[in-house]
Amino acid sequence: EAQVTQNPRYLITVTGKKLTVTCSQNMNHEYMSWYRQDPGLGLRQIYYSMNVEVTDKGDVPEGYKVSRKEKRNFPLILESPSPNQTSLYFCASRRRGLVGTGELFFGEGSRLTVL
Amino acid sequence: KQEVTQIPAALSVPEGENLVLNCSFTDSAIYNLQWFRQDPGKGLTSLLLIQSSQREQTSGRLNASLDKSSGRSTLYIAASQPGDSATYLCAREYGNKLVFGAGTILRVKS
Numbered sequence A: 001e002a003q004v005t006q007n008p009r010y011l012i013t014v015t016g017k018k019l020t021v022t023c024s025q026n027m028n029h030e031y032m033s034w035y036r037q038d039p040g041l042g043l044r045q046i047y048y049s050m051n052v053e054v055t056d057k058g059d060v061p062e063g064y065k066v067s068r069k070e071k072r073n074f075p076l077i078l079e080s081p082s083p084n085q086t087s088l089y090f091c092a093s094r095r096r097g098l099v100g101t102g103e104l105f106f107g108e109g110s111r112l113t114v115l
Numbered sequence B: 001k002q003e004v005t006q007i008p009a010a011l012s013v014p015e016g017e018n019l020v021l022n023c024s025f026t027d028s029a030i031y032n033l034q035w036f037r038q039d040p041g042k043g044l045t046s047l048l049l050i051q052s053s054q055r056e057q058t059s060g061r062l063n064a065s066l067d068k069s070s071g072r073s074t075l076y077i078a079a080s081q082p083g084d085s086a087t088y089l090c091a092r093e094y095g096n097k098l099v100f101g102a103g104t105i106l107r108v109k110s
Helices: none
Strands: A004-007 A010-013 A019-025 A031-038 A042-051 A054-057 A076-079 A085-095 A112-115 B002-008 B012-014 B019-025 B033-036 B044-051 B054-059 B062-068 B072-077 B086-093 B097-100 B106-110
Touching: A004 A085, A019 A031, A019 A112, A031 A054, A031 A112, A042 B086, A042 B097, A054 A085, B012 B019, B019 B086, B019 B106, B033 B062, B033 B072, B044 B054, B044 B062, B044 B072, B072 B106
Parallel strands: A010 A112, B012 B106
Antiparallel strands: A004 A019, A019 A076, A031 A042, A031 A085, A042 A054, A085 A112, B002 B019, B019 B072, B033 B044, B033 B086, B054 B062, B062 B072, B086 B097, B086 B106
């Protein structure tokens, strides 16, 4: 089954404790992306990757890091989480890195709470 | 700043009604316009993707149109059903970035 898998689905942590949210897709997609969803603000793009070793900032990259060492994986790293990073996070992927191609497939989301 | 606005923010209709959800964007330069559905506690599911060279797409009871000159897209849902109840989001793509609207919360009453 074609899917985007995120882990963990739920996480409560404390300020400053580094954490990683993993994202893996089994569709051989080149393009992967991270979003956060907040009430009243909708979905905002954090980072995206057009292929292995190619990443770029979205609209709200501050406080986050990403890496793309393998095509299937695109982890989101919070080096020093803060309460304002409490949010619902989504990973997504689609085929090809060029514009105008492919619908976006989303993971189920990871709800993160930073105390 | 690229902005996407969805109207209405919420909509409640009786079962069987045809309805229209609206999406507008401030910059008519566009590559793709995509409509998604989000159920509570779930991720987003792609409904329709309209590429910049297209004017509309259809899937079952759903039809989405794109008017780049006016910066608008509409999602038409025919013969609505209670199972259509969800949040509907549109996203405008430019470059390799997507900008989402805040969504329309739809409730279809049986």
